[in-house]
Amino acid sequence: MNALTKISNFFMTPAMKIVMIVAALLFPFVAGNEYQIYVMALAFVWAIAVYGMNIITGLCGQLNLAHGGFFAIGAYTLAILTVDNGWAFWPAFIAAGAVGAILGFLVGVISLRLKEHYFAIFTLCVGFIIYLLLDKWEELTHGALGIINIPAPSGFGLVDFTETTPFYYLALAFMVLSIWLASRIAHSLLGRTFLAIRISDDLAASLGINLMRNKVLAFVLSTTYASVAGALYAGMVRFIGPAEAEVTHTFDMITYLLVGGIGTLMGPLLGTLAITWLTQSLQFLEEYRMIVFGPMLVVLVIFFPKGVVGSFLSWRGRRLAAAHDASQTKEKAASNASSNKPSAASTQEAGNHA
Amino acid sequence: MELFFQQVLNGLTLGSIYGLVALGLTLVYGILHVPNFAHGALYMVGAYVSYITMVDFGVNYWVAMLLAAVAVAALAVLCERLVFNPLRDAPPIHDKIAAIGIMLFLEALVQMQWGAEFRRMPTPYTEILDIAGMTIPAQRVLIIAGAFSLMAVLHLFLKKTMTGSTIVAMAQNREGAFLVGIDANRVAMMTFAISGALAAVGATLFAPINLVYPAMGHLLIMKAFVIIILGGMGSIPGAIVGGLIIGFAEAFGGFYISTDYKDIIAFALLVVILSIKPTGLFSKGVH
Numbered sequence: 001m002n003a004l005t006k007i008s009n010f011f012m013t014p015a016m017k018i019v020m021i022v023a024a025l026l027f028p029f030v031a032g033n034e035y036q037i038y039v040m041a042l043a044f045v046w047a048i049a050v051y052g053m054n055i056i057t058g059l060c061g062q063l064n065l066a067h068g069g070f071f072a073i074g075a076y077t078l079a080i081l082t083v084d085n086g087w088a089f090w091p092a093f094i095a096a097g098a099v100g101a102i103l104g105f106l107v108g109v110i111s112l113r114l115k116e117h118y119f120a121i122f123t124l125c126v127g128f129i130i131y132l133l134l135d136k137w138e139e140l141t142h143g144a145l146g147i148i149n150i151p152a153p154s155g156f157g158l159v160d161f162t163e164t165t166p167f168y169y170l171a172l173a174f175m176v177l178s179i180w181l182a183s184r185i186a187h188s189l190l191g192r193t194f195l196a197i198r199i200s201d202d203l204a205a206s207l208g209i210n211l212m213r214n215k216v217l218a219f220v221l222s223t224t225y226a227s228v229a230g231a232l233y234a235g236m237v238r239f240i241g242p243a244e245a246e247v248t249h250t251f252d253m254i255t256y257l258l259v260g261g262i263g264t265l266m267g268p269l270l271g272t273l274a275i276t277w278l279t280q281s282l283q284f285l286e287e288y289r290m291i292v293f294g295p296m297l298v299v300l301v302i303f304f305p306k307g308v309v310g311s312f313l314s315w316r317g318r319r320l321a322a323a324h325d326a327s328q329t330k331e332k333a334a335s336n337a338s339s340n341k342p343s344a345a346s347t348q349e350a351g352n353h354a
Numbered sequence: 355m356e357l358f359f360q361q362v363l364n365g366l367t368l369g370s371i372y373g374l375v376a377l378g379l380t381l382v383y384g385i386l387h388v389p390n391f392a393h394g395a396l397y398m399v400g401a402y403v404s405y406i407t408m409v410d411f412g413v414n415y416w417v418a419m420l421l422a423a424v425a426v427a428a429l430a431v432l433c434e435r436l437v438f439n440p441l442r443d444a445p446p447i448h449d450k451i452a453a454i455g456i457m458l459f460l461e462a463l464v465q466m467q468w469g470a471e472f473r474r475m476p477t478p479y480t481e482i483l484d485i486a487g488m489t490i491p492a493q494r495v496l497i498i499a500g501a502f503s504l505m506a507v508l509h510l511f512l513k514k515t516m517t518g519s520t521i522v523a524m525a526q527n528r529e530g531a532f533l534v535g536i537d538a539n540r541v542a543m544m545t546f547a548i549s550g551a552l553a554a555v556g557a558t559l560f561a562p563i564n565l566v567y568p569a570m571g572h573l574l575i576m577k578a579f580v581i582i583i584l585g586g587m588g589s590i591p592g593a594i595v596g597g598l599i600i601g602f603a604e605a606f607g608g609f610y611i612s613t614d615y616k617d618i619i620a621f622a623l624l625v626v627i628l629s630i631k632p633t634g635l636f637s638k639g640v641h
Contacts, residue, residue: 057447061445061447063447063450063451110625110628110629111628113628113632114628114632116446117383117387117389117446117450117587118583118587118628118632120389120450121389121579121580121583122583122624122625122628124391124576124579125576125579125580125621125624125625126621126625128573128576128621129618129621129622129625132615132617132618132621133618136614136615247572248458251454251458254451254454258451288462288465288466289462290458290459290461290462291459291462291463291466293455293458294455294456294457294458294459294460294462295455295459296455297451297452297454297455297458298436298437298452298455298456298459301441301444301448301449301451301452301455302437302440302441302444302448302452305444305445305448
């Protein structure tokens with residue numbers, strides 16, 4: 001067993017999770033300035049939404065192009081309830097998640113009767129309808145002006161979440177919770193059901209899986225994730241406009257998902273962090289980042305459709321299989337050697353395999 | 355009554371452009387089963403090519419249109435070769451994502467090169483015609499006549515020529531087309547070229563009464579998708595009829611209901627139709 005295998009094994013152990021959480025907890029102390037902490041917290045918020053997308057697109061295989069719209073619905077629900085209706089932050093936050101779930105259910109019931117391309121196109125249109133409504137329904141959404149002075153999450157007098165570092169820990173907590181929930185889903189019977197649907201609708205149906213119910217469930221889970229992330233986003237940025245619902249955000253999230261590894265557990269987080277920091281270091285490209293990301297998306301789906309985490313997992317799988325084969329051959333050779341007359345050639349061969 | 359006819363004219367103008375763009379989309383879908391999200395970006399590039407050649411190089415309107423058609427056709431073929439061909443056997447989610455990647459790239463590229471500002475495309479046909487007491491801008495007549503003659507030419511090409519028949523054959527039955535010796539690559543490239551050229555011509559016709567800007571294809575491509583779902587994906591007459599339905603719905607809806615929400619009409623129509631009939635209005639097959 002060489003060093004590379006040892007390292008790759010370490011990535012799979014529970015200890016790795018602890019290392020990652022400790023690293024995240026220590027990040028504000030090693031960060032160069034407050035801005036870096038802010039960027040990281042924002043990346044965590046986006047990552048929550050990307051985990052939602054991973055459930056419907058990664059696990060269940062339905063390309064949902066309205067995801068950015070549901071993110072905006074969460075943000076707007078929180079903003080409208082707190083700013084215009086005087087709600088406190090946390091009740092509004094829960095309401096934002098609930099609104100995301102209810103609207104997700106309504107959209108899901110209609111859209112999931114459609115398959116593949118129809119579903120993608122339909123959700124693209126739904127996303128656009130959400131954008132148009134946010135932009136034009138001025139009595140409710142303040143139209144193109146957006147909503148300002150959104151309150152930060154209340155810390156019940158203990159913490160002040162208008163500060164960057166406390167908010168960072170809040171975002172981290174929510175993200176860890178989201179990943180934990182996502183992993184519970186992925187490893188449960190429900191997760192397997194979603195996977196079966198991704199592999200083949202017909203096959204899943206013939207196993208007795210209720211397609212519609214499970215797809216709607218996956219969709220509602222994903223929109224709830226998106227709107228919770230949107231509500232957190234509104235509490236962090238404190239200003240939102242119709243641009244949050246623009247389809248570019250959905251495409252950004254697809255990029256995060258693809259880079260990290262679609263359908264994997266750690267992929268959404270890795271992809272979001274990697275691309276966020278890449279964008280930060282290419283600040284001059286902000287406006288034109290799609291010149292880099294557009295072709296990158298194309299190259300990724302053609303050559304690395306599994307993303308970083310997916311490629312790592314299959315590389316590790318091949319390695320383990322190879323190691324397994326080698327040890328089997330060795331055993332075989334050894335047993336051959338003991339039963340037959342030990343010949344120089346067979347020992348030589350066994351030695352080579354080891 | 356005159357206002358009513360103005361709306362009919364509006365509906366026809368919009369409908370013929372929508373039909374032209376949706377035709378390109380439905381052709382590609384029929385052959386490759388790829389919903390080409392980048393089609394709107396091709397439309398936008400077409401508008402820019404004609405704008406730049408006309409304004410910066412002083413080329414004639416029709417020559418500019420031809421140049422745009424050739425340039426965008428070449429671009430579309432390039433996309434097919436570099437992106438869609440390698441993805442032919444990939445899971446269905448991949449080519450959609452790749453198409454989105456192309457779209458984002460083209461938009462960002464155009465925006466970097468020519469900026470995000472709105473431009474007005476010049477046209478040599480600015481006069482207002484007066485037909486039977488109705489005032490009609492010449493450009494609108496040009497749009498309707500141009501779009502419908504192009505559709506007629508396309509129809510003749512697909513039905514009467516050997517090359518055109520290979521496209522129809524492949525759309526009808528892929529394996530059958532292979533059996534009779536049709537070259538899949540050639541048909542795919544040709545289809546993309548035609549679809550790109552249609553988008554560019556549509557853009558050059560429509561842009562003088564609209565504006566030219568990097569995101570101009572967004573709304574249009576989504577409406578084109580609505581149209582081909584309405585008309586049955588892959589169906590050519592469906593795209594034309596669907597285009598007219600959406601064009602008229604928007605013209606009359608925008609006039610009699612609300613201009614603010616006129617862009618929503620197409621999508622609302624889609625939601626209603628798909629809620630009742632998940633496979634689209636005119637589709638024959640299952641799924």
